[in-house]
Amino acid sequence: xxxxxxxxxxxxxxxxxxxxxxxxxxxxxxxxxxxxxxxxxxxxxxxxxxxxxxxxxxxxxxxxxxxxxxxxxxxxxxxxxxxxxxxxxxxxxxxxxxxxxxxxxxxxxxxxxxxxxxxxxxxxxxxxxxxxxxxxxxxxxxxxxxxxxxxxxxxxxxxxxxxxxxxxxxxxxxxxxxxxxxxxxxxxxxxxxxxxxxxxxxxxxxx
Amino acid sequence: xxxxxxxxxxxxxxxxxxxxxxxxxxxxxxxxxxxxxxxxxxxxxxxxxxxxxxxxxxxxxxxxxxxxxxxxxxxxxxxxxxxxxxxxxxxxxxxxxxxxxxxxxxxxxxxxxxxxxxxxxxxxxxxxxxxxxxxxxxxxxxxxxxxxxxxxxxxxxxxxxxxxxxxxxxxxxxxxxxxxxxxxxxxxxxxxxxxxxxxxxxxxxxxxx
Numbered sequence: 001x002x003x004x005x006x007x008x009x010x011x012x013x014x015x016x017x018x019x020x021x022x023x024x025x026x027x028x029x030x031x032x033x034x035x036x037x038x039x040x041x042x043x044x045x046x047x048x049x050x051x052x053x054x055x056x057x058x059x060x061x062x063x064x065x066x067x068x069x070x071x072x073x074x075x076x077x078x079x080x081x082x083x084x085x086x087x088x089x090x091x092x093x094x095x096x097x098x099x100x101x102x103x104x105x106x107x108x109x110x111x112x113x114x115x116x117x118x119x120x121x122x123x124x125x126x127x128x129x130x131x132x133x134x135x136x137x138x139x140x141x142x143x144x145x146x147x148x149x150x151x152x153x154x155x156x157x158x159x160x161x162x163x164x165x166x167x168x169x170x171x172x173x174x175x176x177x178x179x180x181x182x183x184x185x186x187x188x189x190x191x192x193x194x195x196x197x198x199x200x201x202x203x204x205x206x207x
Numbered sequence: 208x209x210x211x212x213x214x215x216x217x218x219x220x221x222x223x224x225x226x227x228x229x230x231x232x233x234x235x236x237x238x239x240x241x242x243x244x245x246x247x248x249x250x251x252x253x254x255x256x257x258x259x260x261x262x263x264x265x266x267x268x269x270x271x272x273x274x275x276x277x278x279x280x281x282x283x284x285x286x287x288x289x290x291x292x293x294x295x296x297x298x299x300x301x302x303x304x305x306x307x308x309x310x311x312x313x314x315x316x317x318x319x320x321x322x323x324x325x326x327x328x329x330x331x332x333x334x335x336x337x338x339x340x341x342x343x344x345x346x347x348x349x350x351x352x353x354x355x356x357x358x359x360x361x362x363x364x365x366x367x368x369x370x371x372x373x374x375x376x377x378x379x380x381x382x383x384x385x386x387x388x389x390x391x392x393x394x395x396x397x398x399x400x401x402x403x404x405x406x407x408x409x410x411x412x413x414x415x416x
Contacts, residue, residue, distance in 0.1 A: 078382040078383055079382075079383065080382075080383060080384060080385060081383070081384065082383050083383055083384065084384075090355075090378035090387070091353070091354055091355060091356035091376075091378075091394075092353075092354035092355060092356075092399075092401075092402055093354070093355045094318070094319055094322075094323045094324075094354060094355050095276065095319065095355055096317075096319040096323065096324075096325055097324065097325075115400070130319065130325070149400060149401060164354060164355075164401075164402070165354075167401055169323055169324050173381055173382075173383055174277075174382060174383075175276040175277045175278075175381045175382065175383075176275075176276060176277050177274055177275055177276070177277045179277075
């Protein structure tokens with residue numbers, strides 16, 4: 001099989017972005033054709049199916065994880081059952097460190113069989129920690145990458161679900177009977193911060 | 208630190224870093240400490256079996272954290288087997304080692320004091336009646352903690368991914384979910400990605416040498 005690979009440098013094609021992208025597409029298509037040419041039709045079909053399944057798995061896990069973190073935005077009204085189809089492994093909650101989430105971006109989803117590790121960049125507006133018999137909350141603005149594990153098995157009815165706390169050992173559920181704020185701060189003020197941060201980023205208010 | 212198998216004094220066992228260079232004891236308080244001095248040793252294998260038996264004989268528990276996490280659930284009543292997983296292991300230890308494991312319920316530890324970012328230092332753990340032991344040295348009756356769950360280790364694990372403990376199973380009510388009261392029974396505390404089982408042995412009082 002002969003493969004024509006056309007490479008354009010930025011100086012070619014009068015510097016047109018479209019032309020450069022066309023060149024990249026040609027290279028990618030060529031590489032793909034070369035890869036396909038190295039395997040038999042049966043292998044090609046198997047490889048395509050495998051890639052398709054992996055892609056589908058990642059898509060399912062990403063979609064579930066996206067729903068999980070979206071539900072965890074701290075300005076949402078807390079309701080019984082809101083994490084019902086999204087979260088499992090309650091025995092792995094440490095429940096002594098909660099972060100109030102304002103925004104997130106899913107960066108990566110790595111799936112293998114019934115397990116997945118998801119990386120997300122989170123924007124946090126308050127840290128809540130257990131202080132003996134009560135919870136102490138301090139407003140903040142932090143952005144960092146965190147990781148969660150997901151599982152999909154018979155116990156989750158074949159659905160991808162987030163398993164326990166973040167790998168970095170914090171939860172995102174707003175919990176606590178006795179939650180105390182420093183003078184001049186409040187849950188209402190933190191929720192207003194979440195709203196204004198989301199508006200500034202062009203995101204909808206989360207309720 | 209001195210070997211824990213031997214009887215050691217409360218002063219040497221519970222000395223913490225922040226006590227070093229701290230205020231000196233007055234003569235009267237030093238006399239009081241001498242009068243209150245007690246020695247401790249690790250629970251024996253036989254005592255461990257008694258702890259496990261106490262756990263298994265305690266009957267079915269109702270799992271609750273008494274609304275501590277902000278949900279609606281029944282209050283704790285340890286005498287009536289209504290509590291969470293660490294209440295269960297406290298009661299089993301207390302029942303089996305009554306008279307030598309003297310830690311009151313007010314002094315009992317939650318899982319976050321055993322493992323995780325906020326776990327206690329060895330000396331603080333000792334002051335609450337426990338010392339951590341390795342998987343290889345763990346035996347029946349030790350407390351096993353993985354993540355946010357605790358139970359009484361049943362011993363004889365040959366595979367770290369399968370570590371059976373007897374536990375009061377369930378999940379507390381939160382604003383987002385109802386209480387789940389699971390059965391009081393075996394639970395596999397084996398290692399899973401990100402969560403290793405940790406083992407803790409009771410420190411019991413012993414006559415000072």
